[in-house]
Amino acid sequence: MMIRMMNITNKFYDKIKSLFIDYYKIYKKEIKKMFKINENYLELQDSYLFSTIAKKVESYKLEHPDKEVIKMGIGDVTRPIPKAIADAMHKAVDEMQNANTFRGYGPEQGYDFLREKIAKFDYEDRNVKISPDEIFVSDGAKCDVANILDILGNKNKVAITDPVYPVYLDTNVMIGTAGKYNNEKGIYENVEYIPIKAENNFVPQLPKEDVDLIYFCLPNNPTGTVLSKDDLKKWVDYAKENNALILFDSAYERYITEENVPHSIYEIEGAKEVAIEFRSFSKTAGFTGMRCAYTVVPKELKCKTASGEDVFLNKLWNRRMCTKFNGVSYITQRAAEAVYSEEGQKQIKENINYYMENAKIIRESLNKAGYKTYGGFNSPYIWLKVPDGISSWEFFDKLLNEKQIVGTPGVGFGPSGEGYFRLTAFGTRENTIKAMERLGK
Ligand code: PLP
Numbered sequence: 001m002m003i004r005m006m007n008i009t010n011k012f013y014d015k016i017k018s019l020f021i022d023y024y025k026i027y028k029k030e031i032k033k034m035f036k037i038n039e040n041y042l043e044l045q046d047s048y049l050f051s052t053i054a055k056k057v058e059s060y061k062l063e064h065p066d067k068e069v070i071k072m073g074i075g076d077v078t079r080p081i082p083k084a085i086a087d088a089m090h091k092a093v094d095e096m097q098n099a100n101t102f103r104g105y106g107p108e109q110g111y112d113f114l115r116e117k118i119a120k121f122d123y124e125d126r127n128v129k130i131s132p133d134e135i136f137v138s139d140g141a142k143c144d145v146a147n148i149l150d151i152l153g154n155k156n157k158v159a160i161t162d163p164v165y166p167v168y169l170d171t172n173v174m175i176g177t178a179g180k181y182n183n184e185k186g187i188y189e190n191v192e193y194i195p196i197k198a199e200n201n202f203v204p205q206l207p208k209e210d211v212d213l214i215y216f217c218l219p220n221n222p223t224g225t226v227l228s229k230d231d232l233k234k235w236v237d238y239a240k241e242n243n244a245l246i247l248f249d250s251a252y253e254r255y256i257t258e259e260n261v262p263h264s265i266y267e268i269e270g271a272k273e274v275a276i277e278f279r280s281f282s283k284t285a286g287f288t289g290m291r292c293a294y295t296v297v298p299k300e301l302k303c304k305t306a307s308g309e310d311v312f313l314n315k316l317w318n319r320r321m322c323t324k325f326n327g328v329s330y331i332t333q334r335a336a337e338a339v340y341s342e343e344g345q346k347q348i349k350e351n352i353n354y355y356m357e358n359a360k361i362i363r364e365s366l367n368k369a370g371y372k373t374y375g376g377f378n379s380p381y382i383w384l385k386v387p388d389g390i391s392s393w394e395f396f397d398k399l400l401n402e403k404q405i406v407g408t409p410g411v412g413f414g415p416s417g418e419g420y421f422r423l424t425a426f427g428t429r430e431n432t433i434k435a436m437e438r439l440g441k
Contacts, residue, residue: 040176043188049412050074053396057406064404070435072362072423073406075221075381077286079354081335082347085285086098088338092331104326109318110137110294114333117340118294122279128266134298134314136321137336139328141251141280141293142250145215147169147324148247148276148295151316156212159192161204163222163410163417165249168215186415193415197224198385203231204376213245218262219252222413222422224375224384228287232268239274243305246275253294254284254352256378267376276313283380285339285348292328292336295330355380358432359425365436379408380425385409395421403438 046052053073061069081089095101109115115132123130145167150199153177159167169191172178179190187193191212194204202225207214214235219226239246247267256263265275277296281287301313328336338344359376366373374383388396392409399405399421408424410417425432 001249033111038174040174042171042172043178043181046182052412053406053408054394056400060375067404069167069400069404069406070427070431070438071406072427072432072435073408073425075283075426076288076353077283077351077426078428079351080285080291081290082344082351083123083288084343085281085335085338088229088341088344089331089335091249092334096331098153103330106333108322108325108327108331109133110135110328111161111330111333112205114295114337117337120225121340123264123266126263126267130266130296130298133186134296135294136317137292137294137296137328137333138321138325139293141249141278141282141292141295142167144295145247145249147320148317148437149175149177150246150324151318152213152315156207157190157192159194159207159211159214160414161196161220161376162193162415163196163413163420164215164217165221166413168217168247168249169414186411193414193416196220196225197416198372198421200372204235206234210242211244213247215247215249216265217249217251219250219255219381221379222375222381222408222417223420224377224379224381225383226378228260229262229268231269232262232265236265236268236271236274238268244274245279245301246271248275249278250380251278251280252283252381253279254348255356255380257356258378261378272300274301276301281336281339284352285336285344286351287332287336290331290332290335305416352368355425358429360425361429361432361436362423363423365440369440376425382423382425384421384423386410386419386421392418401437405435405438 050073057069083230092255096103112132114137115135118135119130119132149171154177156177158172158177169178169188172191173188177190178188192207192209194207196202196204202220202223205418216235235246238244246265250264253263262268264275265271269394278293280293281290282293295317297317299312299314302310303313305311339348359380359382362375362382363373366382368382376382384393390398392411396407399407408422410420410422413422
């Protein structure tokens with residue numbers, strides 16, 4: 001007891017002493033007072049995955065200017081915007097030029113014409129009831145999955161399937177929920193990593209610890225794998241029993257081809273009480289450069305404050321959007337609306353089929369060359385097992401140096417991604433075939 005008291009007194013004394021020294025130095029002008037930063041950012045590991053890849057590719061190209069590098073790394077589309085969508089944009093531009101039809105600031109949540117189409121075509125047609133005022137149009141699912149933490153705060157225990165889209169983890173590092181990085185294990189100490197790998201058939205097991213937030217990406221980026229309705233239901237039930245919230249990113253929903261794979265988490269009974277869903281026009285309709293997405297926050301979804309009061313998340317998110325966002329441009333929302341027209345649907349489907357044909361070419365060529373592959377049936381990503389004995393970054397270097405093909409090392413998506421490698425089907429047909437011929441040699 002005595003020793004503990006002495007330790008506490010010593011710590012207190014040291015703190016006062018160091019504060020006194022700092023103030024003395026400021027007073028003496030030895031050091032300057034400074035503004036503060038969010039030091040959680042210093043816990044982020046290296047640079048963001050794709051900038052590391054870009055740097056490696058750039059330096060390879062500088063050293064080998066004669067070599068043609070084929071990029072199958074970043075998940076960006078290559079097909080141009082379909083005609084029905086471009087036509088809608090032209091029309092909207094004309095409206096903006098006319099004093100009678102010009103539009104200034106729009107509703108922060110999105111125009112009704114778009115929210116109604118989303119509610120009808122993306123939900124009602126799949127027997128899911130979502131009302132337009134549960135839909136919030138934004139400039140990207142990436143921003144939304146990051147911004148949602150504004151209303152959730154930094155007191156939650158977070159579970160993340162591993163490997164997965166790195167933004168979920170990094171944004172939690174930024175707000176301090178991830179804790180310290182453990183270099184030896186390659187993980188953040190406060191995050192519950194839920195492995196998805198060949199050994200568990202890419203089906204995540206329920207968490208060992210009690211968690212508050214659960215991130216899901218389905219179809220998964222990077223593994224390209226999906227869950228059945230029964231498997232997803234176990235998570236919805238878990239969330240209900242444990243008062244947890246599921247953050248469900250279905251940016252690749254349009255790539256699903258198999259039956260019994262849920263397109264929306266709300267296809268699972270009761271999910272509206274426990275889940276927020278993120279969707280994007282980026283991969284669905286080639287909007288990566290146009291920027292339009294949406295987030296569904298059901299009105300049933302509620303939480304309790306520390307003093308036991310009910311708080312509805314739809315209201316909070318609405319407040320956040322109204323305060324921090326001024327809406328997606330009118331022209332872009334008219335373009336997104338055109339995605340749901342008959343022509344628009346036909347044309348985006350043609351593009352998706354084009355990418356999925358690439359996926360088939362990649363999958364079959366890799367299998368022929370002796371690689372074990374996963375994904376590629378319900379998503380534009382092929383997840384391949386790298387040969388035994390080399391790491392996923394070593395495989396990246398080997399592929400770049402020997403075949404001039406750029407992919408993404410699995411470990412960049414989380415520790416369980418080690419030993420795997422992601423190739424995307426978003427390239428042109430010509431480049432996809434060329435890359436696969438190089439691999440086959
Ligand atoms: N969610 C996932 C799983 C993604 O893979 C991506 C982009 O690669 C995004 C969201 C980003 O979507 P957006 O372009 O709408 O920001």
